[in-house]
Amino acid sequence: MLDTDRKDTNEVRYELAASTWGPEEIAAIHRVIEGNRFTMGAEVAAFETEYAAWHGLKYGVMVNSGSSANLVAVASLFYKKDRPLQRGDEAIAPAISWSTTYHPLQQYGLKLRFVDVELDTINMDVAQLERALTPRTRLIVAVSILGNPARLDAIRAFADRHDLYLLEDNCESLGAELPDGRKAGTFGDFNTSSFFFSHHIATMEGGMILTDDEELCHLARSIRAHGWTRELPPGTRIADRREDEFYEAYRFILPGYNLRPLEMSGAIGREQLKKLPEFLRARRRNLARFQTLFGGDDRFIIPRENGKSSSFSFPIVLNPKRQPDRRRILGALRDADIGFRIVTGGCFPRHDAIRHFDHEIVGTLKNANTVHDFGFFLGNHPFDLSREIELAYATLDRAFR
Numbered sequence: 001m002l003d004t005d006r007k008d009t010n011e012v013r014y015e016l017a018a019s020t021w022g023p024e025e026i027a028a029i030h031r032v033i034e035g036n037r038f039t040m041g042a043e044v045a046a047f048e049t050e051y052a053a054w055h056g057l058k059y060g061v062m063v064n065s066g067s068s069a070n071l072v073a074v075a076s077l078f079y080k081k082d083r084p085l086q087r088g089d090e091a092i093a094p095a096i097s098w099s100t101t102y103h104p105l106q107q108y109g110l111k112l113r114f115v116d117v118e119l120d121t122i123n124m125d126v127a128q129l130e131r132a133l134t135p136r137t138r139l140i141v142a143v144s145i146l147g148n149p150a151r152l153d154a155i156r157a158f159a160d161r162h163d164l165y166l167l168e169d170n171c172e173s174l175g176a177e178l179p180d181g182r183k184a185g186t187f188g189d190f191n192t193s194s195f196f197f198s199h200h201i202a203t204m205e206g207g208m209i210l211t212d213d214e215e216l217c218h219l220a221r222s223i224r225a226h227g228w229t230r231e232l233p234p235g236t237r238i239a240d241r242r243e244d245e246f247y248e249a250y251r252f253i254l255p256g257y258n259l260r261p262l263e264m265s266g267a268i269g270r271e272q273l274k275k276l277p278e279f280l281r282a283r284r285r286n287l288a289r290f291q292t293l294f295g296g297d298d299r300f301i302i303p304r305e306n307g308k309s310s311s312f313s314f315p316i317v318l319n320p321k322r323q324p325d326r327r328r329i330l331g332a333l334r335d336a337d338i339g340f341r342i343v344t345g346g347c348f349p350r351h352d353a354i355r356h357f358d359h360e361i362v363g364t365l366k367n368a369n370t371v372h373d374f375g376f377f378l379g380n381h382p383f384d385l386s387r388e389i390e391l392a393y394a395t396l397d398r399a400f401r
């Protein structure tokens with residue numbers, strides 16, 4: 001339901017996600033149609049440059065989803081000239097994230113060591129990193145859950161101390177800032193974003209890889225598109241440019257994929273990026289209302305902000321000490337037509353897919369399990385949600401009694 005629809009009715013329906021497209025995005029689609037080039041071209045290239053610049057990073061490589069961004073990032077690290085990742089190497093990751101944060105790690109033969117999260121941020125507990133480290137550790141995956149920055153500075157420092165690659169999956173936290181003002185999505189060797197519907201900016205399907213490392217950028221460009229050389233400038237570290245254009249047109253140097261975005265997605269992304277600052281302000285206004293209502297109530301554990309959350313949505317963990325009946329409480333939300341989901345994807349090792357993973361649990365996953373059993377999130381959108389948030393609070397308050 002769009003904001004305009006809501007004004008016609010007194011009924012409040014609190015949805016999980018809402019469209020943020022306006023006439024600008026539709027005009028962008030028409031611009032591409034009139035240009036008659038639909039596959040990745042100038043609009044995608046411009047969006048890559050603008051998006052990287054927004055983060056203060058050098059290179060952007062757009063792909064068709066956030067999941068593809070993670071896949072290309074992991075794959076690229078296997079083909080670096082110096083110190084490439086190798087099968088059997090280990091990666092440290094938080095126990096709560098989306099499935100495709102983890103899947104490329106499995107697909108490339110890495111062993112995962114899952115670390116618990118903090119209950120009051122739902123982000124990786126950095127105090128566990130030392131315990132998670134082994135002589136085979138080569139990679140850390142950092143994730144900022146639902147808008148709230150993880151301890152990215154501490155994770156980066158740990159990675160540097162132990163010579164590890166850092167992949168920052170920032171698919172949920174575009175625009176979040178650490179206490180010192182640095183942006184989430186800029187701490188990794190690779191940083192990934194998703195532009196799926198409901199994310200901070202939406203091309204409906206789409207994703208981006210950001211890096212400051214030229215070689216990683218070139219690897220990602222090749223792996224994104226068939227493993228060929230076409231998007232590479234002459235004379236890169238990963239391939240020299242041959243004289244013979246006949247062979248160069250179809251020259252394959254890496255085992256790549258086709259994960260290219262459509263040109264329309266690039267054009268839409270550029271329009272959405274212009275609106276991002278206002279989107280973030282609106283989300284944070286809603287966050288303030290949410291914090292005021294839920295913050296002082298010890299039946300609900302809501303995230304302590306580490307810096308400035310970009311508030312993807314509103315995670316709530318029902319305080320287990322108050323012995324909540326989660327089924328009944330979620331039933332009440334359903335009856336009130338309020339959308340909700342398990343936080344991100346829940347505690348990943350509790351999914352059946354884990355059977356296919358070489359993995360170990362570091363210590364216990366006590367907090368991740370609590371979030372899995374007692375947590376859920378409500379939607380946040382870049383327009384006023386005061387009435388919806390009030391409805392959610394009243395519904396939960398009643399259901400808890």
Ligand SMILES: Cc1ncc(COP(=O)(O)O)c(C=O)c1O
Pocket residue numbers: 065066067068070097098100101143169170171172193194195196206207344
């Ligand atoms: C942390 C995280 N990583 C990766 C993804 C995958 O993004 P996409 O849906 O664009 O493939 C998501 C999706 O929401 C996510 O939350």
